[in-house]
Amino acid sequence: MPNKLRWGVVATGGIADVVTGDLRLLPDVEVLAVSSRALPKAESFAAKHEIPRAYGDYTDLLADPDVDVVYVATPHAQHHAVTRAALEAGKHVLCEKPATLTLPDLHDVVDLARESGLFFMEAIWTRFNPLIVRLGELVAAGEIGDVRSIHADFGFTLEHDPAHRLWAKTLGGGSLFDLGIYPVSFAHLLLGEPATVAAHGSMVDGVDAEIGMLLGYPDGAHALLGSSLVSPLKSGAVVYGTKGLVELPEAVFNPSRIIVNGVEHRHEQEGAGYVPQLREVVNRVLAGDVESPSMPHAESLAILRTLTRAAEQVGLTYADVAV
Structure with a gap:
């Protein structure tokens, strides 16, 4: 090497x-x-x-x-x-x-x-954001008690253009797999893979323009998630526990601040925010690892299973997309 x-x-x-x-x-x-x-x-x-x-x-x-x-x-x-x-x-x-x-x-x-x-x-990259890492540590330590509910979304308005990658099915377009993957990943980080997935949304040219999801867990905990290309969602998150809550006022995918039971936590971003993820790749490759414990293969598969379950309920499929 x-x-x-x-x-x-x-x-x-x-x-x-x-x-x-x-x-x-x-x-x-x-x-x-x-x-x-x-x-x-x-x-x-x-x-x-x-x-x-x-x-x-x-x-x-x-x-x-x-x-x-x-x-x-x-x-x-x-x-x-x-x-x-x-x-x-x-x-x-x-x-x-x-x-x-x-x-x-x-x-x-x-x-x-x-x-x-x-x-x-x-x-x-969200998995390597220092505040997301800190949030996970605080939740694991019981800072807000048991997590009972997560609300998270990511969306914006994008004029419909069949040639744009987010509207073109042949390019893998749609809100769910490009934007919704962040709220879904966030829910998986804190609650794991859900037992049930319920989804509702609208379709344009074979891709989802918007989607809302309810992820259910055996003990009654749940996550309300959304993504959209047709409405400006807040794109933040709130995690509700039995002893408090965590607020992400903006950018669930790359927060610059979180508020834990009223106490604000901030961090200075390295570069555009991708440095922690890239550093992890370098460290793991040099160590001879085939995966990262922070974003292992099993987690990617679990997240994709959830996305697929939601997609099927709104009629979204990429099985017929030829590369």
């Missing part, structure tokens, strides 16, 4: 731009290569981030023997194919959420990673 982990970035969209900026803040990382379907875009991205190698196809990046870790930032529908190809090429993988759109595809890449002894993680 070299002194610095050499990363390759697949895709040059907005999330790739921000995450690559944070990658360059880590001292033990070199962003070595980037790929795009259009070589000029890869070259422009490379120039912006001082990346020495630009490729016009991700297969060329995966063939580069000097790349150790691949960050997959393509539209959702391409995640499985690119991740599988990267693992087959002997690369460790950090894949943007959702790691895949279907459970068979996620089982496929998890099994391949484990068989190959390669690190694979779904990039749910």
Whole structure:
């Protein structure tokens, strides 16, 4: 293993731009290569981030023997194919959420990673936010008693455009898998996988424009969650316990402050907020691990099971999406 982990970035969209900026803040990382379907875009991205190698196809990046870790930032529908190809090429993988759109595809890449002894993680950066980590510790310590109810949502208004990735089914669009995954992941963090899932929403062009979910647990605890592309949800969260509550006034996916029983906790964000997640990948790869205990394979599978159960109830499926 070299002194610095050499990363390759697949895709040059907005999330790739921000995450690559944070990658360059880590001292033990070199962003070595980037790929795009259009070589000029890869070259422009490379120039912006001082990346020495630009490729016009991700297969060329995966063939580069000097790349150790691949960050997959393509539209959702391409995640499985690119991740599988990267693992087959002997690369460790950090894949943007959702790691895949279907459970068979996620089982496929998890099994391949484990068989190959390669690190694979779904990039749910919320799990590494210091305040979310602290919240989990406080809840585990009984600071608010037993968790009885979680309210969380994430949504905004986005003008309908069939070509936009969030409205295009062929790209894995819809609110649930792009936005709703954050409230669902948050509920899983504190209550685990639900026993029951009830969902209601509206569909446009084969994808969900909005969805509301009620996750039920055997002891009566529950989570009320929502995501939307047609209304500006507060995008925060409240966790109610038997001895108090935790409030996330904004950004359930990346809070800058939380209020625990009236006491405010803050943290200074590193970069754009992705640094803790990226540092975890580096540490786990260097340690020879195939997964992170903070975002293990089993958790990705559990979250996708919940998303799938909700999706089925509003008529959302990606099984027919061809990459």
